[in-house]
Amino acid sequence: MEGTTGANSTNRNLTTPGCAVLLDINDGDRLAFAHLSPHASVKVGNAKCLLDPLVGIPFGSVFEVQSGPNGHVLVRLQHPITESKEKESIESEEAVESMCRDNRALIDNNTAQTLSAEDIEQMRREGATGKAIIEALVANSASFEAKSAFSQEKYKRRKQKKYAPHVLVRRPSARSVCEAYFAKDPNKIGFLRMDTLALLLSLANVGANAEVLVLDMLGGLLTAAVAERLGGHGSVCSTFHTAKAQTVDMVRLFNFDTSTASRVFRVSLSELTGARYATQKAQEAKEAIDASDGLQEPPCNGETLLTAPRAEENISEPKQGRIEGNKAKLSAPVEDMTRWASQGFSSLIVGAPYLDPWTVAQCMLPLLASSAPFVIYHPYSQPLAECMHHLQAEHMAVALQLSEPWLREYQVLPSRTHPNMQMSSTGGYVLSGITITNM
Amino acid sequence: MLAVEASLRAEGERQIKEGDVVIVYERHDRMKAVIVARNGELQNRFGVFPHNEWIGKPFGCRVVGKKGGGFVFLLAPTPELWTLVLPHRTQILYVADISFVISFLELRPGSVMLESGTGSGSLTHSLARAVAPSGHVHTFDFHEQRALAAKQEFERNGIGHLVTVTMRDIQGQGFPEEFVGGQADAVFLDLPQPWLAIPSVASSLRCDGGICSFSPCIEQVQRTCEALTIPEFTDIRTFEVLVRTYEVRQEFLQTTLQCSTQFASDCLLKPPPQKRQRPQKGRTVTKKAERETRPVIAKPYPDTKGHTGYLTFARRST
Structure with missing residues (x-):
């Protein structure tokens, strides 16, 4: 076993001051990103809790909101899974009898619970734990005993969520960030679902030492996801086609170490295409090949070519330098630029919901090496279909495939297994292919 | 590779x-x-x-x-192309499941990964790419010939230094002692009775590390989830992932339709102005282009994989 690996993963598993965390409140009911800076807080229901207790704990830890005389505090649970034991007991003890109960005798007139809201508030003021409140609710419920075991479990879980909310501290990763945004604010990531993101990364052959070109107009999710897979080996060049580089702020959620963050670059598309074109022209001249059957000028429109040559002035992000090493560098070292221009990138990922894929492909495929895989994501299928048709007609690539991922989650419980009642009906479309040389 | x-x-x-x-x-x-x-x-x-x-x-x-x-x-x-051409010794995993497993287990360079069984090595290639250059994939299969054949392929495809193939019955014997104490960052099981291996997974997986079990049958999933319902595991989730591929081509679609002229002039939307000028030359010379459009269209391929397997994930509790 590599010593470095073990040590590495232990360090990575602890939260540090200032690091980003994904707070999963009540089993995914709410997801929130936070930086563990001093005095940062999170609102759970009506309770405002300081995040200070979250520093220096392992990722994956569970906290409970407890109310005390000084307001609400987050207290770490040492053995979070007590309910799983309860589940087991359902299986064994008089399970059959309680499972057969049904709600035929239930009269839904809101009188089953004798504990009033004031009583509960009183208990809370006196510092009763969430568990004690739930026990009191159960004891004062006329209908609880008549419920089936499943229903009792559901009742308790619902009350726990209300009176003793749980906060799970998740490590932000491409998968968890994508899932959280897809649930919260899918528009920000162009409706890219986590399985689609996974497919993009695989089909683009992203792995250590790859040199990945990314057109990321999904807030930085693609850039960060690639950087995470590279782990500081290879490079991700997150390009932009506008005068002002679009933001890749999500990179900051990933707690990248210096070596990983140092391999994230931002270079304008006009600069990349210009350098590639010049290098190829020079090469052609050297090889004394007739220029006519060489590569044509990348068919970028004038607007793109006229954008600012260097992008240093674009450092306009307001919160820059908040976490060192988590910022993508604007511009890349000369040796990287030279290598990209002469050898081409080893793969390409495009996520630009408001650009025409065929225009993008014409401009960006020449930046790739030969036999390089590329993937273009789009929330709509039609623009990708047209792009695929053009690529086929122009013989620009092989192994072209337009695909649509599909993902269904299941509830798996004893005697109650079925697909979830709600599912996402689209996670977007992916056009993939491999570049070829025409010689 | x-x-x-x-x-x-x-x-x-x-x-x-x-x-x-x-x-x-x-x-x-x-x-x-x-x-x-x-x-x-x-x-x-x-x-x-x-x-x-x-x-x-x-x-x-x-x-x-x-x-x-x-x-x-x-x-x-690439691992994706290899999946399409490799010699099948067993049923294999395809790109939809593979990509999802790698992403969900949050593998990255340096991760230590346990896999059983090796099978035809389709997933193993992608695992090796994900943990390279400093991580390692330990893969186990109880079938000697399969393990040997896989080992040779890994060597030939240039991932031999990242993968150790061992002949071992994980269901019966569990993962080797050397991983006890949370030495693995992630575990993948593709076994007929994965629930038998869960206790060994619990002792081999580091805190917050992920396990994935792939099973084609829901009964297997049911038992695996029951086995995972112990304090050592949390976040138990089961998914099914598929990919639908589309056939893309250009199709001729006629735009002329016989109907009453009265109706046509009253109810149909007027064609764009440049087309309106042409009929003045006479109906007989109407160009083909006016009688049809040629849109690029896409429809799913009629036959597709309807099921590969269920993916059950869990996380080692912290």
Whole structure:
């Protein structure tokens, strides 16, 4: 076993001051990103809790909101899974009898619970734990005993969520960030679902030492996801086609170490295409090949070519330098630029919901090496279909495939297994292919 | 198969040389892995292809066959292409499941991964790419011949240094002692009775590390989830992942329709102005282009995989 690996993963598993965390409140009911800076807080229901207790704990830890005389505090649970034991007991003890109960005798007139809201508030003021409140609710419920075991479990879980909310501290990763945004604010990531993101990364052959070109107009999710897979080996060049580089702020959620963050670059598309074109022209001249059957000028429109040559002035992000090493560098070292221009990138990922894929492909495929895989994501299928048709007609690539991922989650419980009642009906479309040389 | 660090990259890194594995591409559904040998030869319906002509050419090039006159492309191997061409010794995982597993288990360079069984090594190639250059994949199969064949393929495809293949019955014996105490960052199980291996997974997995179990049958999932319902595991989630692929082409769609002229002038939307001028020349000269459109259209391929397996994930509690 590599010593470095073990040590590495232990360090990575602890939260540090200032690091980003994904707070999963009540089993995914709410997801929130936070930086563990001093005095940062999170609102759970009506309770405002300081995040200070979250520093220096392992990722994956569970906290409970407890109310005390000084307001609400987050207290770490040492053995979070007590309910799983309860589940087991359902299986064994008089399970059959309680499972057969049904709600035929239930009269839904809101009188089953004798504990009033004031009583509960009183208990809370006196510092009763969430568990004690739930026990009191159960004891004062006329209908609880008549419920089936499943229903009792559901009742308790619902009350726990209300009176003793749980906060799970998740490590932000491409998968968890994508899932959280897809649930919260899918528009920000162009409706890219986590399985689609996974497919993009695989089909683009992203792995250590790859040199990945990314057109990321999904807030930085693609850039960060690639950087995470590279782990500081290879490079991700997150390009932009506008005068002002679009933001890749999500990179900051990933707690990248210096070596990983140092391999994230931002270079304008006009600069990349210009350098590639010049290098190829020079090469052609050297090889004394007739220029006519060489590569044509990348068919970028004038607007793109006229954008600012260097992008240093674009450092306009307001919160820059908040976490060192988590910022993508604007511009890349000369040796990287030279290598990209002469050898081409080893793969390409495009996520630009408001650009025409065929225009993008014409401009960006020449930046790739030969036999390089590329993937273009789009929330709509039609623009990708047209792009695929053009690529086929122009013989620009092989192994072209337009695909649509599909993902269904299941509830798996004893005697109650079925697909979830709600599912996402689209996670977007992916056009993939491999570049070829025409010689 | 894996990328080489930029500073160590040789001059002709992307050029085909003797001993390389190349993917010979005929069509999207017809590919073959070939090891380039001096004086070797490939024959297919497109003709005869002497390997000697391939050496020194860049990956991604097109080569024309002798006699047949057809051509093929020579592609650089990737784990995804390998999945499409590998010799099947068992049922294999495909890209939708593979990509989801790697993403959900949050593998990254340096991770230590346990896999059982090795099977045909389809997933293993992608696992190796994900943990490279400093991580390691320990893969186990109880079938000796399969384990050996897989080992040879890993060597040949250049991932041998990242993968250790061991013959071992994980269901019966659990993972080896050396991993006890949370030495693994992630575990993948593709076993007929995965629930038998769960106690061993619990002791081998580090805190917050992920486990994934792949099972084709829901009864297996049911028992695995029951076995995972112990304090050592949390976040138990089961998914099904598929990919639907689309056929894309251009289709002629007629735009002329016989109907009452009265109706047409009153109810149909007027054509754009430039087209309106043309009928003045007379109806007989109406160009073909006016009578039909040629949109690019896409529809799913009629036959597809409806089921591969269920993916059950869990996380080691902290």
